[in-house]
Amino acid sequence: MVRAVSETHGEILAAAARRFAGTGYRGTSLQDIAREVGCSKATVLYHFANKEALLAELMAPAIAVLQDLDDQLTGLTGAVAQEVAATGFVDLAVRFRREIAVLRGEFPELLCQPAFAHIQQISERLRDALGGHSDRPGARIAALVLLAGISEACGEFIDIPDDELRPALLTLVRRAIEPVDAPLPQQPTTKDKDS
Amino acid sequence: MVRAVSETHGEILAAAARRFAGTGYRGTSLQDIAREVGCSKATVLYHFANKEALLAELMAPAIAVLQDLDDQLTGLTGAVAQEVAATGFVDLAVRFRREIAVLRGEFPELLCQPAFAHIQQISERLRDALGGHSDRPGARIAALVLLAGISEACGEFIDIPDDELRPALLTLVRRAIEPVDAPLPQQPTTKDKDS
DNA sequence: CGCCAATCTGACCGATCGGTCAGGGTCTGA
């Protein structure tokens, strides 16, 4: 059976997404993916240089959005950074639930691969922003727990529609993060918004 | 080199704990453990029936405490269940940081093994308790995110002493969980406690 | 028709996995 390249390519990608999300990257063999598509393992490796390239193409959209969020965060501090990080990450997590589930527990090893070299730094900046760049341990701990928890839990919420999951997570994050003890914590400051 | 059985047994267990926590269960080979101990792979399999038995013995203390927590939770509902679940799980997570890190991302597969057959049910009951047995999606989501986040994040806090980590996590959980809208949310009820 | 490029595959490769096994040391107690 010979199909158009884009067709088989896409089928392999979709099958890999399902399998990776279900049993993890290392827990899924090229044979598994090929079986699900209905082709040979060699065909998978005809369309993708290697297993890592398959993963990289799968994660590309999510990584691009993560990169965008990181760009938005540069220069922001305090409560503003917290809010941007919270909304941005929750939205990303909800939209890319499956992609995030792929990395379940394999972050440390997968991040060593060149395609994901900078993700670790981005996630650290994200954590700092969510913690309000505070040096208090409580803030750092809360930020890390929330980030890890949302990443980990999102994969379990495939039955919950986006429009319901997103506000629920956002409410949780806003309630859970320590409000940064900024110079002006409560009253709205027009000065900050303008300058 | 011949050592007392308990000595080598313990060294293998300790090495396995380090390696499993660092690179995961599937990501660690018996060869890796043997190399770290300074013995042959066959020696590892002399002291432990198989790789799974090694993991089971490693996790036994943590599982026992988890089982205790589950027992304490039976019959409790509402805010009381929430509080017991919160304090119990935070304490467990802090004490058994490394053991929990072992399961990082490999929960679904590892839980299929007979030694951990009932953990899944326990963790589900724990989640329900932390959510105050509420059927609101927000409560369920918050409970799952917190449980997953604490499990996932604890392994990263090896540099933070227990006495600092425990209250920080407990504060986070108490702030983050949705207060259950129980029939009697505030005033203590002697009736419930007696019957 | 013949040619060529694209698509796909079976067979194969070296590496590594968990696990088995026969046997070699070493210690101890009768």
Place this chain on the structure above:
DNA sequence: TCAGACCCTGACCGATCGGTCAGATTGGCG
């Protein structure tokens, strides 16, 4: 002294992994 229990190991096993390669099949085009 010597039998036997205990501790340990090298060699080996079948299975599976990611990846390679030569060649079969197909479809479009001059």
